[in-house]
Amino acid sequence: MERRKVIIDCDPGIDDSLAIMLALKSEEIEVIGITIVCGNAPVEMGFGNAKKVLRQMGRLDVPIFVGEKRPVRREYVNALDTHGEDGLGESYLSEVDGYEQQMDAVDFMASVLKAEKVSVIALGPMTNLAVLIDRAMDAFLNIEELVSMGGTFKSHGNCSPVAEYNYWCDPDAAALVYDTMYENGKKIHMIGLDVTRKIVLTPTILEYICRLNPETGDFIRKITKFYFDFHWQWEHIIGCVINDPLTVAYFIDRNICQGFDSYVQIETQGISLGQSVVDSMNFYRKEANAKVMTEVDVLRFFRLFLSRILDVKPEELDILQDII
Ligand code: BDR
Ligand code: CA
Numbered sequence: 001m002e003r004r005k006v007i008i009d010c011d012p013g014i015d016d017s018l019a020i021m022l023a024l025k026s027e028e029i030e031v032i033g034i035t036i037v038c039g040n041a042p043v044e045m046g047f048g049n050a051k052k053v054l055r056q057m058g059r060l061d062v063p064i065f066v067g068e069k070r071p072v073r074r075e076y077v078n079a080l081d082t083h084g085e086d087g088l089g090e091s092y093l094s095e096v097d098g099y100e101q102q103m104d105a106v107d108f109m110a111s112v113l114k115a116e117k118v119s120v121i122a123l124g125p126m127t128n129l130a131v132l133i134d135r136a137m138d139a140f141l142n143i144e145e146l147v148s149m150g151g152t153f154k155s156h157g158n159c160s161p162v163a164e165y166n167y168w169c170d171p172d173a174a175a176l177v178y179d180t181m182y183e184n185g186k187k188i189h190m191i192g193l194d195v196t197r198k199i200v201l202t203p204t205i206l207e208y209i210c211r212l213n214p215e216t217g218d219f220i221r222k223i224t225k226f227y228f229d230f231h232w233q234w235e236h237i238i239g240c241v242i243n244d245p246l247t248v249a250y251f252i253d254r255n256i257c258q259g260f261d262s263y264v265q266i267e268t269q270g271i272s273l274g275q276s277v278v279d280s281m282n283f284y285r286k287e288a289n290a291k292v293m294t295e296v297d298v299l300r301f302f303r304l305f306l307s308r309i310l311d312v313k314p315e316e317l318d319i320l321q322d323i324i
């Protein structure tokens with residue numbers, strides 16, 4: 001099988017960590033590097049958390065590169081209220097020492113993208129990508145496919161009535177990425193809250209995970225406990241929405257989400273700051289620069305996600321359809 005090379009640009013983050021786990025367990029893709037951006041956690045904390053995930057996976061051979069420390073124009077607002085004060089659900093796992101990278105994240109992206117076609121799975125604010133556009137447009141345009149967890153079409157926002165966190169945190173970066181895709185006749189895959197909100201890790205699914213693979217289950221239990229409490233308090237959900245793994249799953253299996261092509265623009269000012277304005281009715285008469293996902297096959301997602309991260313065959317997930 002030909003493995004597609006990917007860079008995972010992320011801000012770990014609880015659900016980013018689950019996404020990295022899925023990516024590393026999927027033969028269809030080869031993670032050639034993990035780049036960290038400020039988002040859920042400040043970059044140094046995100047770097048530390050990515051190392052903890054790699055240690056858990058026995059994959060400290062995967063290089064991690066530290067990226068931008070703040071959004072391109074706006075003040076940085078982290079999401080530690082959602083992800084815990086250590087960015088990993090207040091699991092306080094021990095740090096991983098002795099793991100240095102010489103290059104920054106944007107230089108790493110520029111060097112590999114100039115040399116070969118690599119896809120980028122963006123799971124955090126788009127600051128690293130915006131700086132890449134400024135520093136090495138040719139490299140940015142050489143991205144094979146750009147898949148982004150971010151934005152929302154009809155679903156409400158998660159940090160304002162209309163805005164999703166990744167695009168709200170650095171709206172100028174997201175706007176630059178979408179505008180650049182438009183100007184160059186390319187399409188970004190937008191995996192927004194319309195679909196990710198349907199991916200809820202419930203206590204029952206977590207219990208199933210622990211029974212199928214106690215070691216991995218213990219790790220997931222530790223990093224999601226805070227996230228469960230947060231969702232109960234703020235959204236009155238018993239469970240937690242795991243946005244980022246859906247984006248990796250979609251990259252692997254296009255039948256997991258369905259959507260439509262549209263022109264999308266990101267608002268950079270005012271009360272709708274960070275909103276992804278999806279021109280589904282083609283008012284602007286502009287070519288599509290995005291594939292906007294609106295439907296998700298939840299069972300198909302969980303079958304892929306659990307079988308990969310727990311090392312079980314999909315057909316062994318015998319009660320899955322009864323518990324989602
Ligand atoms: C996105 O923001 C972060 O909290 C998550 O990691 C995800 O990437 C959801 O809005
Ligand atoms: Ca994220």
